[in-house]
Amino acid sequence: MKYYKLMTDFSSNEDVVCTIADLQGIQKFDVLKGKPAVHWNENVTFEYNAADGSVLTDYLANDMGWFLVSEAFKTAIQQTAEGQVEFLPVKLVETQTRQTVIYYVVNVTKVVDALDLDHSDHTFFEANNIRVLSVKKYTLLEGAIGDANIFKLLGDEIPVFVSESVRNRIEESKLTGCKFLEVGIHR
Structure with a gap:
């Protein structure tokens, strides 16, 4: 997937x-x-x-x-x-x-612990004495995603991720205003 x-x-x-x-x-x-x-x-x-x-x-x-x-x-x-x-x-x-x-x-509301930092292109920086994660290219752990079709990542809850089935549904419905960036998957 x-x-x-x-x-x-x-x-x-x-x-x-x-x-x-x-x-x-x-x-x-x-x-x-x-x-x-x-x-x-x-x-x-x-x-x-x-x-x-x-x-x-x-x-x-x-x-x-x-x-x-x-x-x-x-x-x-x-x-x-x-x-x-x-x-x-x-x-x-x-x-x-x-x-x-x-x-x-x-x-x-679905949050999964699926961010593979070892295979993602990322950095950490300090802002107001808080360590902040910045990810340029995401790689996710496939086994940790489970049956989630739309989710956020534990520790990086701002971006939204969708499965191929959700993307297909959006495209089949001709919904506007979306673009998709494929992320890496580590098995």
Whole structure:
């Protein structure tokens, strides 16, 4: 099985990049840690100005670094990702017309201890007396992934990784805003 780092595709200047307007008390890292959301507020609101980009992609770039997706994206991966993610609704508001659509933060709760540092291209650096891992090229331990189709890595919980079956589902559904970087697998 192949695995990929899921990334936002920034190739079009017409794509919307939204900004947070109202966090409703939610903290940025609440949905980046790989843990279930404890207190989600459905009034969390992002906004965008269509003059700066009017194409709402299925995987939507945003200033929070959150995995923000359309209803079509949610529907496409829901079955494959069952038990590995939470879909947390947010409002997306166009600033001029006030037109509102619902998007979802995909809170990936499946965390695996699968990073193979011996075969990954990585460095450590210090920032504010904290040792930080920076990975240029990921290699994952296949046996540690198990049956996970969408997951984060223990100790490096920001990036999202998907199996070949999730990638295929995204591509078959013609979802927009995604790109995939194949990662190495060590057996």
